Amino acid sequence: MSEIIVIGLDGHESGGRALQHGAKLAKLIGDCELLVAYVIEWSPYSFQTAEENEKRHQRREEEISVAQERVIDPALAEMKKSGISASGVVRHGDVADTLNAIAGERNAQQIVVGKTSEGGFTKRLFGSSTTNLVMGADVPVTVVN
Amino acid sequence: MNFSQKILASLFVFISSVSPVLAQEAQTLDQRVNETFAAFTGPFVSLIFAPLPGTSFPWIVLWLVVAATVFTFYFGFVQFRYFKHSISLVKGDYSDPNDAGEVSHFQALATALSGTVGLGNIAGVAVAVGIGGPGATFWMILAGLLGMASKFTECTLGVKYRNEYKDGTVSGGPMYYISKGFKELGLPGGKILAVMFSIFCILGALGGGNMFQANQAHAQISGIVGDYPGWITGLVFAVVVFIVIVGGVKSIARVTEKVVPFMGIMYVGAALVILLINYDKIGWAFGQIFAGAFTGLGVAGGFVGALIQGFKRAAFSNEAGVGSAAIAHSAVQTKEPITEGFVSLLEPLIDTVVICTMTALVITISGQLLLDPATGNYIIDGSQIATVDGNTGVSLTSAAFGSAIGWFPYVLAVAVVLFAFSTMISWSYYGLKSWTYLFGEGKTAELVFKLIFCVFIVIGAAASLGPVIDFSDAAIFAMAVVNIFALYFLMKVVKRELHSYAARLNSGEIKKFGSH
Numbered sequence: 135m136s137e138i139i140v141i142g143l144d145g146h147e148s149g150g151r152a153l154q155h156g157a158k159l160a161k162l163i164g165d166c167e168l169l170v171a172y173v174i175e176w177s178p179y180s181f182q183t184a185e186e187n188e189k190r191h192q193r194r195e196e197e198i199s200v201a202q203e204r205v206i207d208p209a210l211a212e213m214k215k216s217g218i219s220a221s222g223v224v225r226h227g228d229v230a231d232t233l234n235a236i237a238g239e240r241n242a243q244q245i246v247v248g249k250t251s252e253g254g255f256t257k258r259l260f261g262s263s264t265t266n267l268v269m270g271a272d273v274p275v276t277v278v279n
Numbered sequence: 280m281n282f283s284q285k286i287l288a289s290l291f292v293f294i295s296s297v298s299p300v301l302a303q304e305a306q307t308l309d310q311r312v313n314e315t316f317a318a319f320t321g322p323f324v325s326l327i328f329a330p331l332p333g334t335s336f337p338w339i340v341l342w343l344v345v346a347a348t349v350f351t352f353y354f355g356f357v358q359f360r361y362f363k364h365s366i367s368l369v370k371g372d373y374s375d376p377n378d379a380g381e382v383s384h385f386q387a388l389a390t391a392l393s394g395t396v397g398l399g400n401i402a403g404v405a406v407a408v409g410i411g412g413p414g415a416t417f418w419m420i421l422a423g424l425l426g427m428a429s430k431f432t433e434c435t436l437g438v439k440y441r442n443e444y445k446d447g448t449v450s451g452g453p454m455y456y457i458s459k460g461f462k463e464l465g466l467p468g469g470k471i472l473a474v475m476f477s478i479f480c481i482l483g484a485l486g487g488g489n490m491f492q493a494n495q496a497h498a499q500i501s502g503i504v505g506d507y508p509g510w511i512t513g514l515v516f517a518v519v520v521f522i523v524i525v526g527g528v529k530s531i532a533r534v535t536e537k538v539v540p541f542m543g544i545m546y547v548g549a550a551l552v553i554l555l556i557n558y559d560k561i562g563w564a565f566g567q568i569f570a571g572a573f574t575g576l577g578v579a580g581g582f583v584g585a586l587i588q589g590f591k592r593a594a595f596s597n598e599a600g601v602g603s604a605a606i607a608h609s610a611v612q613t614k615e616p617i618t619e620g621f622v623s624l625l626e627p628l629i630d631t632v633v634i635c636t637m638t639a640l641v642i643t644i645s646g647q648l649l650l651d652p653a654t655g656n657y658i659i660d661g662s663q664i665a666t667v668d669g670n671t672g673v674s675l676t677s678a679a680f681g682s683a684i685g686w687f688p689y690v691l692a693v694a695v696v697l698f699a700f701s702t703m704i705s706w707s708y709y710g711l712k713s714w715t716y717l718f719g720e721g722k723t724a725e726l727v728f729k730l731i732f733c734v735f736i737v738i739g740a741a742a743s744l745g746p747v748i749d750f751s752d753a754a755i756f757a758m759a760v761v762n763i764f765a766l767y768f769l770m771k772v773v774k775r776e777l778h779s780y781a782a783r784l785n786s787g788e789i790k791k792f793g794s795h
Contacts, residue, residue: 226380
């Protein structure tokens with residue numbers, strides 16, 4: 135069975151660095167598949183208006199297709215060019231929990247993420263997604279600076 | 280955005296220039312609005328609140344309570360048996376992780392609650408206690424507990440018979456389950472009932488979901504800044520609502536949706552603090568509630584008066600049996616319609632049994648209601664219990680909280696304005712759904728309703744409480760007349776769902792996700 139590495143993308147430069155690092159690892163390992171993941175931050179405990187709820191299903195589909203087009207597809211194209219086998223996944227949820235869950239489902243050996251760009255108050259209060267992932271993941275996590 | 284800013288700017292200029300000069304004239308304008316309004320709505324109100332022959336008991340109150348009781352027995356006390364399961368569903372224990380990003384049970388419940396938790400809990404309870412005495416609280420709690428079964432029935436149907444469109448949006452509510460459900464059962468008249476419901480829902484949206492809110496928001500603001508004509512508050516509200524529902528400025532609605540839950544928690548928190556400070560009086564207050572429930576303690580109509588007020592205000596506050604919640608709950612993501620029924624039964628519990636009871640306890644403990652020390656009965660002034668400063672409605676609640684926490688009326692004023700606003704936004708949606716059911720979905724049809732909605736905000740703020748509250752109650756209860764009538768025919772569908780679900784839950788076919 136080939137080794138699987140989950141790459142967490144965030145649509146920013148830091149995610150791109152994580153992807154580069156993942157590609158490097160994949161080449162070193164040889165028999166390795168990259169699973170490129172983008173998680174749309176979402177909580178089932180948020181408050182929405184009735185109108186937002188009515189259109190939620192439609193919005194969700196849009197969010198997924200936008201993420202697929204703008205983040206996942208370019209990453210997959212890049213990997214294909216480098217001759218690395220890769221697949222993509224887009225999910226909604228808490229970033230850290232969802233990346234860990236994806237790794238669990240696919241029996242991935244590790245997760246590679248970039249250092250997150252979010253800062254200030256939110257980070258102080260809840261910790262960044264990266265920190266939460268490092269603290270809570272069931273597999274080794276590599277954080278790329 | 281530019282457009283809305285312009286409207287706001289011109290509005291402020293307008294108000295500041297006309298208000299002092301026209302204050303006198305405006306008072307008479309308010310009066311004229313009031314008289315015309317009362318004359319128009321009078322017959323409708325009398326019909327809905329007609330007493331049972333030979334009594335003073337409005338038939339509509341009996342209608343609601345009998346329905347809630349029938350559903351409670353028919354579903355074998357579902358509100359107690361599945362209470363734990365409801366909590367589990369809201370927590371997301373049974374939600375498929377692959378549905379992440381869709382409307383969760385929690386979100387559907389929170390949206391529905393923001394439409395019901397509001398002035399009914401603050402002002403409505405004060406009206407009930409002010410007329411029916413503390414004893415009304417007992418009947419209110421009972422109505423709340425029974426109402427959980429009504430809510431369960433209608434919200435299950437709301438999800439089961441909702442319309443799912445190609446573009447992924449959904450529409451649900453009584454008009455859909457009545458027309459589709461009756462057709463499925465081979466019953467005639469579904470379409471007519473659905474149309475009737477839609478008409479009453481539009482009136483309810485304009486009444487309880489709009490005018491009552493505007494009226495009480497104005498009472499609250501003018502109680503703090505001093506008396507000024509109601510139409511000014513109405514105009515400001517109308518403009519903000521206009522910006523949101525017509526202008527599509529979602530950010531305002533979104534901020535409200537986020538602030539309102541915290542206001543609700545703060546309100547209950549403040550009530551708890553007041554109860555803790557007066558912990559020695561809690562026993563006495565419950566004594567008043569129980570004694571008043573069966574004797575009336577001197578209120579108009581005795582214990583029946585207390586009962587009518589309690590039942591009426593509970594129904595007005597939690598809307599169980601009215602059908603409005605079924606519209607709000609129907610957008611949830613679930614493969615089992617009945618799960619949303621379970622979730623929705625928490626609504627009357629939170630709304631009536633918890634929040635309304637808090638208000639009633641604070642008012643009772645505050646001593647705002649004047650007792651005759653000689654008889655132990657309340658002093659009656661007209662049909663009302665005499666209060667310290669002659670306050671009624673929201674100002675009574677405000678005075679009760681203020682007597683314990685001096686600055687709280689200011690917080691309450693903000694809460695009332697926000698509650699009023701969020702309820703208006705919710706009901707504008709319910710009204711709109713009914714409107715589009717009748718006239719079809721189209722930009723022009725929608726705009727017409729939205730404009731009518733905004734006009735009624737001004738009328739509601741200008742009219743006096745009496746006619747507004749009568750019309751609001753009448754319109755909302757008229758929805759319940761049609762909805763409950765239909766529910767009696769459709770409840771067997773819900774029972775089938777309940778049996779099937781219960782069997783699969785017991786057999787372990789339906790289980791929590793993530794449990795190994």
